[in-house]
Amino acid sequence: MKEFEKKLRLRMYLGFSFTTFMIIANIIVLNSVYKNIYSGFVMGMFSGIAAIGFILALQARSALRDQEKKRALYVEENDERAIRIGEKSSKFTVIFILLGNLIAGAIVLFFYPVIGFTMIGISVETAILSLASTFYYGKKL
Amino acid sequence: METKLPELRKAMRITQQDLADGVGVTRQTISSIESGKYIASLPLAYKLAKYFGLTIEEVFDLSEEEEF
Numbered sequence: 001m002k003e004f005e006k007k008l009r010l011r012m013y014l015g016f017s018f019t020t021f022m023i024i025a026n027i028i029v030l031n032s033v034y035k036n037i038y039s040g041f042v043m044g045m046f047s048g049i050a051a052i053g054f055i056l057a058l059q060a061r062s063a064l065r066d067q068e069k070k071r072a073l074y075v076e077e078n079d080e081r082a083i084r085i086g087e088k089s090s091k092f093t094v095i096f097i098l099l100g101n102l103i104a105g106a107i108v109l110f111f112y113p114v115i116g117f118t119m120i121g122i123s124v125e126t127a128i129l130s131l132a133s134t135f136y137y138g139k140k141l
Numbered sequence: 142m143e144t145k146l147p148e149l150r151k152a153m154r155i156t157q158q159d160l161a162d163g164v165g166v167t168r169q170t171i172s173s174i175e176s177g178k179y180i181a182s183l184p185l186a187y188k189l190a191k192y193f194g195l196t197i198e199e200v201f202d203l204s205e206e207e208e209f
Contacts, residue, residue, distance in 0.1 A: 075161075081170040081179050 004074050008060040015057025022050035098126050143202035146175050149193050164188040 026046045029039055063070040076082070101123045109116030150160060157171040166185065173179035174189075181189065181201075190200045 075165055075167060078165070079167045079170055080182050080185055081173055082167065084179075 001070075001074065004070070005064065008064050008070070008073075012057045012060040012064065015053040015055075015060065018053035019050045019057065022046045022053065026050075094126065094130055098123055098130075101126070142177060142180050143204075144174060144177070145200055145202075146171070146189065149195075149200065153193070160189075160192065163192050 026043050029035070029043050029046070032039070059073070063073045101119055105116050105119030105123060107116075108119060146160070150157070155163075157175070158168045161168045161171045164185065165188070170179065170181075170185075174181050183197075186197050186201055190197045193200060
C-alpha cells in the first residue's frame with residue numbers, strides 16, 4: 001500500500017501540474033499573434049487534457065485523505081480480472097488500429113501522398129513498438 | 142473449472158462483496174469465478190482458499206480441465 005500511496009502522490013502532482021501547464025498553454029494560444037481558425041480547436045483540446053488531469057489529481061487527493069477510498073481505488077486498479085480484460089482488449093485494439101490505419105493510408109496515398117505516407121509511417125511505428133514491447137516482456141517475464 | 146465458492150459462501154453467510162473485500166478483488170471477479178467464466182490466478186486461488194481455511198484443491202476442482 002505504501003507503493004500505491006507514492007503512485008497516488010505522483011499522480012496528484014502530475015495531474016495538477018498538467019492542468020496548470022494546459023491553462024498556461026491556453027492563455028498563450030489566446031494571446032498569440034498566430035491565432036487562426038484552428039485556435040479554438042487547439043484550446044478545446046488543451047482544456048480537455050486539463051480537465052482529465054484535474055479529475056485524476058482530485059481523485060488521487062481524495063483517496064490519499066480517506067483510507068476506505070484508497071483501498072477501493074487500489075482494488076479497482078489492481079483487480080486481476082480487470083487487468084486481464086485490459087490486456088486482452090488492448091491487444092485486439094492495437095491490431096485493429098494498425099490494420100485500419102494501413103488500409104486508410106493505402107487509399108489516401110492515391111489522393112494525398114504526404115498524408116498517406118504519414119499514416120503508413122504511423123502504422124509501421126505502431127507495429128515496431130508492438131514487436132519491441134513483446135520482445136521486451138518476452139525477455140522480462 | 143468447478144468451484145465450491147457459492148456453497149462455502151452460503152455456509153459462512155457472506156456475500157460476494159464480503160468475499161471480494163476479504164481477498165482484495167472486485168465483486169465482479171468473484172461473480173465471474175463462481176460462474177466459471179474466469180479462472181483465478183494461483184495467488185488469488187490461494188487467497189480464496191486461505192480465506193475459508195481450506196486448501197486450493199478443496200475450493201477448486203480441476204479434474205474436468207483438458208489435459209495435455
